[in-house]
Amino acid sequence: MASSKTKTLLIFKYLNELSDEDNPLSTTDLISLLEKDGISCERKSIYADVKTLNDIGFDIVSTKTPKRGFFMGRRNFELPEVRLLTDAVSSAGFITPNKTEQLLSKLESLVSKNQADSLVSQVFIDSNSKCDNEEIYYVIDFLHNAIISKHKVKFVYKRRNIDKANKKSYTEKTFRVSPYALVWKNDHYYLICNNEKYDNLMNLRLDRIRKIENLDEPARDVSEVSEYVGTFDIADYSSQMFNMFSGEKVSVTLECELDLREEIMDRFGSKIPLKAVDIDHFTTTFNAAMSDGLVSWIMNFGNRIKVVEPATLSDAVKSRAEKIYKLYE
Secondary structure: OOOOHHHHHHHHHHHHOOOOOOOHHHHOHHHHHHOOOOOOOOHHHHHHHHHHHHHHHOOOEEEEOOOOOOEEOOOOHHHHHHHHHHHHHHOOOOOOHHHHHHHHHHHHOOOOHHHHHHHHHHHOOHHHHHOOOOOOHHHHHHHHHHHHHHHEEEEEEEEEOOOOOOOOOOEEEEEEEEEEEEEEEEEEEEEEEEOOOOOOEEEEHHHEEEEEEEEEEEEEHHOOOOOOOOOHHHHHHHOOOOEEEEEOEEEEEEEHHHHHHHEEEEEEEOOOHHHHHOOOEEEEEEEEOOOOOHHHHHOHHHHEEEEEHHHHHHHHHHHHHHHHHHHHO
């Protein structure tokens, strides 16, 4: 015969998995579920168990509508929060289809079964945009530990080849790096690190990393390869990257059409300075890495953004525009 403690725990399990505000479980429902698990009880003992659960901190709500019964009120994650997480997992390109399904299943367990069913019906997974590197969880964990322990790592970096015959082949290159941070940006997961052959930072996509191993060598101090002293400022660094291209930091001033102010604030934050030029234009200034990524980002806006300074960036945008013009000439 099951103990009273087992009965109380089972009632909590039923309420956690099956109940919500729109789907309360009545005492009859709970008695029936207990009987399926080999436990018989009186109706009044259900109320005692619910009181015990509330006394130790669980939020079991008694309701009369839409029907009389009990449901799990406050949960660690509310339904909108779980929806945000499921959408993020579904759209994240660096998570494989298999891992996506596993994570979604775990997220669904945070809400009731009925709520989980409604989530599943609204989730779309584009397998074509997902990576196929099943090692990525292991890579993330391995790099996390290497960053904490401040040790160099070695791995193979795999990239797709392009050839006339359209044969699917890859190029593999071995890197020995000092790892500093992991960043999720532009729907990809990146390792920010230093290639021991150079004195700068580089960004590498985690889904392309294979055969990772630890090196019995201390990582280079980030101050040796960047402007950062003591600790690496991930937020500052990533804010200067465009499409995760690295490069020399420069001060950039742009003249933008007025209706781009929301897009500029979305990219740089609400504290970015916006200075009126006339009724149709404003200027803004920020620090960024001088790179092809920055040039590409500016050109996305066509003639709606003009580079005021530096001249090197203005020349780079002009040169890119001339090459595009010649391509279609």
